Amino acid sequence: xxxxxxxxxxxxxxxxxxxxxxxxxxxxxxxxxxxxxxxxxxxxxxxxxxxxxxxxxxx
Amino acid sequence: xxxxxxxxxxxxxxxxxxxxxxxxxxxxxxxxxxxxxxxxxxxxxxxxxxxxxxxxxxxxxxxxxxxxxxxxxxxxxxxxxxxxxxxxxxxxxxxxxxxxxxxxxxxxxxxxxxxxxxxxxxxxxxxxxxxxxxxxxxxxxxxxxxxxxxxxxxxxxxxxxxxxxxxxxxxxxxxxxxxxxxxxxxxxxxxxxxxxxxxxxxxxxxxxxxxxxxxxxxxxxxxxxxxxxxxxxxxxxxxxxxxxxxxxxxxxxxxxxxxxxxxxxxxxxxxxxxxxxxxxxxxxxxxxxxxxxxxxxxxxxxxxxxxxxxxxxxxxxxxxxxxxxxxxxxxxxxxxxxxxxxxxxxxxxxxxxxxxxxxxxxxxxxxxxxxxxxxxxxxxxxxxxxxxxxxxxxxxxxxxxxxxxxxxxxxxxxxxxxxxxxxxxxxxxxxxxxxxxxxxxxxxxxxxxxxxxxxxxxxxxxxxxxx
Numbered sequence: 001x002x003x004x005x006x007x008x009x010x011x012x013x014x015x016x017x018x019x020x021x022x023x024x025x026x027x028x029x030x031x032x033x034x035x036x037x038x039x040x041x042x043x044x045x046x047x048x049x050x051x052x053x054x055x056x057x058x059x
Numbered sequence: 060x061x062x063x064x065x066x067x068x069x070x071x072x073x074x075x076x077x078x079x080x081x082x083x084x085x086x087x088x089x090x091x092x093x094x095x096x097x098x099x100x101x102x103x104x105x106x107x108x109x110x111x112x113x114x115x116x117x118x119x120x121x122x123x124x125x126x127x128x129x130x131x132x133x134x135x136x137x138x139x140x141x142x143x144x145x146x147x148x149x150x151x152x153x154x155x156x157x158x159x160x161x162x163x164x165x166x167x168x169x170x171x172x173x174x175x176x177x178x179x180x181x182x183x184x185x186x187x188x189x190x191x192x193x194x195x196x197x198x199x200x201x202x203x204x205x206x207x208x209x210x211x212x213x214x215x216x217x218x219x220x221x222x223x224x225x226x227x228x229x230x231x232x233x234x235x236x237x238x239x240x241x242x243x244x245x246x247x248x249x250x251x252x253x254x255x256x257x258x259x260x261x262x263x264x265x266x267x268x269x270x271x272x273x274x275x276x277x278x279x280x281x282x283x284x285x286x287x288x289x290x291x292x293x294x295x296x297x298x299x300x301x302x303x304x305x306x307x308x309x310x311x312x313x314x315x316x317x318x319x320x321x322x323x324x325x326x327x328x329x330x331x332x333x334x335x336x337x338x339x340x341x342x343x344x345x346x347x348x349x350x351x352x353x354x355x356x357x358x359x360x361x362x363x364x365x366x367x368x369x370x371x372x373x374x375x376x377x378x379x380x381x382x383x384x385x386x387x388x389x390x391x392x393x394x395x396x397x398x399x400x401x402x403x404x405x406x407x408x409x410x411x412x413x414x415x416x417x418x419x420x421x422x423x424x425x426x427x428x429x430x431x432x433x434x435x436x437x438x439x440x441x442x443x444x445x446x447x448x449x450x451x452x453x454x455x456x457x458x459x460x461x462x463x464x465x466x467x468x469x470x471x472x473x474x475x476x477x478x479x480x481x482x483x484x485x486x487x488x489x490x491x492x493x494x495x496x497x498x499x500x501x502x503x504x505x506x507x508x509x510x511x512x513x514x515x516x517x518x519x520x521x522x523x524x525x526x
Contacts, residue, residue: 009402018379018401021386027395034460035371035399038364039407042414045361053412057270059256059419059473059497 068134068229068283075133082115082133089135102222106181129176136230140182143263151265152187166263175290183218187390189267192462197390205521210441213243220247238466240275244478245436248488256473257302260295279518281508285310325434326353332451337435340481362418365411366471371400419472432494440487475500479516
């Protein structure tokens, strides 16, 4: 992770009240980047128009 | 007498009930084997010798008195250390919970196995808070694979799986949120059952991801899986997430004449990311079941991604206060992922919920044409402990998040799955998933039982002598 990416994660976390100790920042940033890659896949999928998901999931 | 432990649970229970041996002798044999073998494998974080011998003695006295000791009479079993056991602190693989008060009562499924006559002998090592696929735990060490102790037992229920594969116990309980029963079952060469989401009670089970956590089990034969599953089924008022469905016993169904099943082999994601051993194993099982052209589902990569996001966000939400207060006490791999999950926008999680229903509907549609679907359980056999990467197709990717690429999309929608060890003659085992529609555990178990009778799948003891 670049220093600026670490700083971005640090900034977001601090703003929402989850301060991340500096020693952990590289590992958290790496995992956040992996998570965002997966989130991008989730958001990119075009789903058919449907009502909001039910509050209880039925397999 | 330790040869008894080479038998499966059903044979042990028969021997105890028929007084060919005693429950006490079996419990002693299990405890002796754990003492001898566990230093090399690190499957157990605790054993309960006094309690186990007391319970076993009571079973023997009940049999002498002509009472029914239950279908699992005298069968030693172990549980992943996130199941509550009366008087024992539930660690869930963590150091943080070392000072937590001991459990006041057994988890419902533990109590039900005990009521069926099984004898709890110990608690198993796991990834911290069940967040992992390799059981490489910074606090308690790695659980090692009985087929090659330099390799991973899989995770997060790695201790439970390795204990069964090494014949320390014939039966153990685990949990599966993203693959934590199916991955270790595959890597350790044993049978694993992850029932439908909501089938088995989670009362007294330390949570990881409320939306995805399943209770399940490991054994060395299908009849053992069925017997223990039958003993644990049924509604539980103590768990709101447990379905109110009546018990649907499977064991008696296994011996019925072969029914015709329509089997489909999963292609696409499940083929493109599989290594040669995994592909060969799935193909072999599929061809014997008469599967035709591969079934390519839409949205598998996205479903897997959604499970990945939901796991991080939901796990983080549950741990947030402790994470803020005591971050240094977490396993570093767990801590970093929970912190990351806490930062994920809710817009993603909202989409995850919609995607989950859409993907479930894709599978419901597929099951109009098939009774079961077949797919690899892991992309490769057991990796070395500490191994950093694996190959998914022609891509080299980090190993620890990716061992569950084939399990994660399916637990996301809660389907019942039996993992079966395919007999291949290779040094390291590998498993295949037999996937059924929701609430059709019996179908998956019957198909697995047929394959076992045909000699296609089954348990093979590790070639290395561990004790």
